[in-house]
Amino acid sequence: MRYETPETTRDAAALLAAEKGEAYILAGGTDLLVRMKAGLLEPDLLVDIKQVPAMNGIQQTAAGFRIGAAVPAVELGEHRALGRTWPGVVEAAKLIGSDQVQGRCTIAGNLCNASPAADTVPALMAAGAKAVVVGPERRRTVPVEKLPRGPGTMALAKSEVVEAILLPQRPAKSGDAYLRFIPRTEMDIAVVGAAVNLTLERGVVKTARIALGAVAPTAVLVPRAARAIIGTRLDDAALEKMAAACSAACNPIDDKRGTIAYRVKVAGVLARRAACIAYERAGGKR
Amino acid sequence: MPESVVVDVNVNGVAYQREIEPRLLLVEFLREEIGLTGTHIGCDTSYCGACTVTLNGRLVKSCTCLAVQADGGEVCTVEGLEQNGELHPLQEAFSEHHGLQCGYCTPGMLMASKSLLEENPSPSREEIRKGIAGNLCRCTGYVNIIKAIDAAAVKMQGV
Numbered sequence: 118m119r120y121e122t123p124e125t126t127r128d129a130a131a132l133l134a135a136e137k138g139e140a141y142i143l144a145g146g147t148d149l150l151v152r153m154k155a156g157l158l159e160p161d162l163l164v165d166i167k168q169v170p171a172m173n174g175i176q177q178t179a180a181g182f183r184i185g186a187a188v189p190a191v192e193l194g195e196h197r198a199l200g201r202t203w204p205g206v207v208e209a210a211k212l213i214g215s216d217q218v219q220g221r222c223t224i225a226g227n228l229c230n231a232s233p234a235a236d237t238v239p240a241l242m243a244a245g246a247k248a249v250v251v252g253p254e255r256r257r258t259v260p261v262e263k264l265p266r267g268p269g270t271m272a273l274a275k276s277e278v279v280e281a282i283l284l285p286q287r288p289a290k291s292g293d294a295y296l297r298f299i300p301r302t303e304m305d306i307a308v309v310g311a312a313v314n315l316t317l318e319r320g321v322v323k324t325a326r327i328a329l330g331a332v333a334p335t336a337v338l339v340p341r342a343a344r345a346i347i348g349t350r351l352d353d354a355a356l357e358k359m360a361a362a363c364s365a366a367c368n369p370i371d372d373k374r375g376t377i378a379y380r381v382k383v384a385g386v387l388a389r390r391a392a393c394i395a396y397e398r399a400g401g402k403r
Numbered sequence: 404m405p406e407s408v409v410v411d412v413n414v415n416g417v418a419y420q421r422e423i424e425p426r427l428l429l430v431e432f433l434r435e436e437i438g439l440t441g442t443h444i445g446c447d448t449s450y451c452g453a454c455t456v457t458l459n460g461r462l463v464k465s466c467t468c469l470a471v472q473a474d475g476g477e478v479c480t481v482e483g484l485e486q487n488g489e490l491h492p493l494q495e496a497f498s499e500h501h502g503l504q505c506g507y508c509t510p511g512m513l514m515a516s517k518s519l520l521e522e523n524p525s526p527s528r529e530e531i532r533k534g535i536a537g538n539l540c541r542c543t544g545y546v547n548i549i550k551a552i553d554a555a556a557v558k559m560q561g562v
Contacts, residue, residue, distance in 0.1 A: 119406055120425030120471055143469075150467045151449050153426070163425065165472065191461065215537020216515065217452060220461035221468060303536035304450060 118160055122168045126251040126280045129164050134253045134276035136162045142278055143167075144187055145221035147214065148230040164278075171280055175199060181286040183249075186225035186279050190237075191216075193224070203284055204398060205293030205312055205391075209240035212295070215303050225279045231265045234307040234331035238265065240295040241282065242328035242338050243312035249281045258283070262328070265335035291316040292398025294391040297330070298383055300374065307331040308375040311363070311387035313395040315346070320401050322346050327359070327392070332367040332384050339366040342388060351396045351403055359392060360385030410474040414439065415483030425471050429463070430454045432470035433480060441481040441510050445539070452538030455511035456480045462518045464537070481510035484517065493517055493555040502551030504542035511538045516552045525556055 123129040133140050138161030141149055152158045166172050172187040175196050182199055190210040193199060200207045206224075213222050213236050224237045228248065241261045248264060250257050253276050261282070264272050273279075293314035299305040310330030316323050325343040330336040342362035349355035369380040396403060411420050414437060421436045433439045433456070442465055445453030449467040456465045457479045458472075465478075484491035493513050496502065503509045512535060519526060519534030526534060531552050532545075540548060 118424075118426050120408060120469070143472075146469065146472070147449060147467055150428070150469065154428075154447060154466075163469075167472070189461070214449070215452065216518065216534065217455055217462040217464045217537045218449065218467075220458075220463050303533070 119162045120165065121162065122165045124168055124170070126166075126169055126171055126278055127253065129166055129169060129278050130251055130253045130276050132162065132164050133278065138162065140164065140275075142229070144223040144226035144229075145189060145218075147218050147222040148226065148232075166278070169280075179286070180283070182284040184224060184282045184284070186223060186281055188223055190219040190222050190224065190227075194219075199284075202287060203244055203293060205295045205314060205395065206237065206240045206244050206246070206284065209237040209295040209297075209310075209312065212236045212297060218304075224282055228261060228264060228282070229271055229273070229279055231267070231269050231271050231335070232306075233265075233268055233333060233335055234310065235336065236295070236297055236307060236310055236330065238336040239310050239312040239328035239330040240293065241284075242336055243295075243314040243326045244293055245285055245314070245326060247283045248279045249283060250277050251280045252277045256280070262336075262338050267334045288316055290318065290399050290401075292395040292400075294394035294398065296387045296391045296394070298387060306374065309369075309380050309383045309387055310336075311384060311391045313388060313391040315392070315395050315399060317396070317399045317401050320350050322349055322351060322396070322401075327363065327388060329363060329366060329384050329388065332369040332380050334368070337366060339363055339388075342366065346392060351392060351401065356389050356392065360389045363388040408471055408474075410471055412470070412473045412475075413477045415479055421470075423470055425469065427470045428466055429456070429458070429468040429470045429473050429478070430465035432473070433465060433478070436470075439480055439482050443507055443510055445507065445511075450539070451508070452511040452515060452535075453508050455514045455538060457514060457518060462515060462537075479514070481513055484513060491517070492558050493520070493552065496551040496555035496558065497548070500547050500551040500554055502544070502548045504540075504544045508538060508540045508542075512540070512548055516548075516555070519552070520556055520559060525560055526552075528553065 297310035345358040445451035
């Protein structure tokens with residue numbers, strides 16, 4: 118196995134493009150190394166992106182926030198402006214694994230690992246986040262919800278690398294929240310995750326995005342659920358309708374963590390709670 | 404022949420240079436290349452936390468980090484807790500409050516709790532539980548581990 122530490126994103130993409138065997142990007146390694154040790158992967162090339170300056174650091178720009186693909190989750194929690202603006206995204210990042218895992222793992226890696234149960238992916242989808250994708254020839258900016266295709270598969274070419282995640286700037290009276298359900302409080306995989314992001318105008322929900330995790334082959338945006346609360350003050354009837362839309366959007370598996378019926382039910386319950394938290398964070402009073 | 408790379412890693416204040424295979428894990432580097440066997444391999448799947456060390460001041464599970472990723476970095480292991488023959492207050496408290504049974508998880512527990520107390524010098528019992536959530540004790544000795552961390556926090560605050 119070869120190990121490379123390119124210093125630009127384009128060089129990282131070129132290494133992937135030139136490799137004839139199996140090549141993987143190494144960000145935090147908290148998924149990749151576990152799979153290598155389990156014998157599920159046998160890479161010929163690992164491309165460690167931690168030395169790429171464009172992939173390090175969190176920048177606040179006029180457009181919002183740019184989070185480098187090599188930034189560990191713990192740094193999201195330490196960035197005060199990010200935490201104030203996108204508390205739901207940050208709380209999702211702070212739910213990955215444990216402190217030890219958060220010191221290494223990245224949200225770009227969480228996205229590219231393409232697990233249906235990834236914690237930050239629903240929160241990023243709800244936030245309207247975009248990924249900066251760089252190939253040897255061109256770069257493109259893609260909405261996060263367009264990238265996961267199914268468990269372990271991404272809509273990325275072999276030579277494409279995610280360089281950064283972009284979070285938009287947002288108007289006042291906005292809030293987001295992410296909740297997940299797991300059997301224990303740490304170091305487990307979501308049975309269901311629910312993210313809600315909304316903006317209010319005089320206490321009425323003006324825009325909303327709702328996404329679910331672990332209830333379908335990929336994390337999913339649920340526009341019907343968002344429509345159910347837009348134009349409301351998040352009254353019980355609106356919440357009821359939203360929860361039903363969430364449950365209807367589920368297409369989960371049965372496994373040791375939860376049955377299909379259980380996940381479908383919990384998706385509605387969690388989305389409802391997350392919506393109430395987001396509403397309160399946006400300054401709304403129910 | 405697998406390719407090899409030269410890494411320079413500072414462990415507990417001592418500089419080490421070794422030529423290694425790129426897929427060597429940090430925990431294997433610590434145990435087999437430089438002979439510091441205080442860091443244990445428990446689950447080997449990043450679940451149990453027995454292999455917890457710090458890399459550049461941040462907690463990591465050294466079974467889920469390549470040694471090459473620590474190149475140029477500073478690692479602190481359980482062997483680095485004792486200073487000039489004096490046990491760290493956490494080590495004393497674990498001994499005093501029976502914070503270990505078989506001892507297998509202890510190095511990881513000590514490193515995780517040291518990092519916790521650096522961030523939060525007087526944690527609540529709840530915060531202690533959260534702080535060691537990435538570490539499993541197969542003997543289920545959590546009650547005394549939490550007591551020990553609590554006692555160490557009080558002692559360290561008093562100094």
